[in-house]
Amino acid sequence: MATDGSLNKLEDGLDSVFVEDERLNYVISPPHGVVTFVAVQVKNVATIWESNSADTVIRAMNRYSDIVRRATRDFRGYEVEAEEESFLVAFQQPLDAVNWSLTVQLAMTDTKWEEELLTCDDCIRVFKSHENGYDVPRLIFCGPRLQMGISKGRVDSVYHYASGHMGYRGTEVYRTRGICRLAQGGQILLNESLWQDLPKDQIAPYVHREVGSFKLEGFDNLTSLTEVLPCALEERARWFGIICAECNKLIKPKEGYVKALGSNWHTDHFRCWQCKKVLNGTYIVKDQKPYCEEDFFQYNAPRCRACGDPITGGFIEALESTWHPDCFVCQRCHKAPTKDDNIFEFNALPYCTECYSTVTYGTT
Incomplete structure (x- = not known):
């Protein structure tokens, strides 16, 4: 696509992942109907600001925005909203959304960030060593870490005449943001129903795992989620650990937990859906919700x-x-x-x- 030296690298060493051609007019129609959204935000951006000079953070945020926007162009995405540390991008095809996410995570890791930034705990380099029996270090974290959430559903489009920009409203927008907030820095989480419908042979090299079902803010029912990562960043999964489906916090190695309903729970967080009593023994499931025997029969049994x-x-x-x-x-x-x-x-x-x-x- 790029000719006459128009293939550029991101400033300061980003590998040439994206193609730029000044003669190409980048215009995309806003997705409509069933839309796939990706919400992305920088993990702990406030801490990054506190730990670095303003100039360093501004340059880092500009570089991050450049990575996101170039990928959005190359994967036919539509930028819905953008703030300093977060984006909401819409795609007509879910496959484009997933490949976009994998590409952005790789690009963030491959970028040469300023040394001052890399001294911050939320941006430090993390290496995977001893690959294939050899001591060959490979970066699995480097620079700002992005939380990503992906979900698909039917939404209403809202055209803003003053700005000429399309916005969206509907539960799927809120669900996507909720999944993003649940993700850890450097993690991509997507709605499991979306994952099941994807043509797996057309996804960039990836690894994945089911991470369980979680209660998202503003939603009553549990949402089943899948984690997907680029193959080169597979080691990240070990850092993400086991998450409690109730509080959405990491279950520490010495803490006990309950595995039920396809998810993991702190022992004192696996409770009856109705009375909130801790379920230590027998429980009954209805509509993927756990009940103690008393409440199940009280609210669900025939009378x-x-x-x-x-x-x-x-x-x-x-x-x-x-x-x-x-x-x-x-x-x-x-x-x-x-x-x-x-x-x-x-x-x-x-x-x-x-x-x-x-x-x-x-x-x-």
């Missing part, structure tokens, strides 16, 4: 037509209702029917033969 209490054991289905066996009796004489008795319905209630004749015809 007896006669007494109104939940049915937790055997029951009788009759007259389009459910009944405790002891409650299914003639409503006049209160005798339980035997297997040879006929049961008649009057006002949706059961009666034996004799009592039915009495209440309907006044006979004895």
Whole structure:
């Protein structure tokens, strides 16, 4: 695509990942309908500002923005929102969104950042050593670490006439930002349903793992997430550890945890969905939510037509209702029917033969 020396590197040593051609007009129509969003933000940007000179941080943020925007152009993305440390980018094709994310993470690691910046705990170099039996160091972290969240769904488009820019509204935008906030620095998390639909053979070299289901801010139901990383950065997964599905915090090695519903939980965070009591033993699952036995039957079990209490054991289905066996009796004489008795319905209630004749015809 680039000719006559128009292939440029990012300033100060970024490998030539992106192609630039001044004769190419970069114009993309805003995605519509079912849209894939990527939310990205710099981890602990406030700490980075506190630990470095203003000039160093400004140059770093400009370089980060340049990486994001060049990738957005090359992977047909649409920049929806941009702030100093965060972006929201929309894609019509989810495959482009995932490859964009992998490329940006690699580009951030391959960039030559200023030495002052790399002394900050949130930007230090981390090497993987002993690759294939040889002591060959490879960078797995270098410079500002990006949190990334990806999700796909149908949204409404909002055109801002004053700026000529397209915006979006809908739950998928909030879900994407929630996934991004959950991600750790240098991690890419995406909605598992999106991951299942991707053509895996068209993704840049990658590794992935299911990380469990999590409660995102503003959402009642758990969201199942998958982590994806470039093959070159596979070692990062060891740094991310196990995350509690309730508090979204790291479970430390010496802390106990519960593995349930495809996720991991601090032992005191795996609680009944209804009463919030810690579940140490038996629990019942409905709609991917855990309940203690008492609350499950109280809120989910069928109720007896006669007494109104939940049915937790055997029951009788009759007259389009459910009944405790002891409650299914003639409503006049209160005798339980035997297997040879006929049961008649009057006002949706059961009666034996004799009592039915009495209440309907006044006979004895």
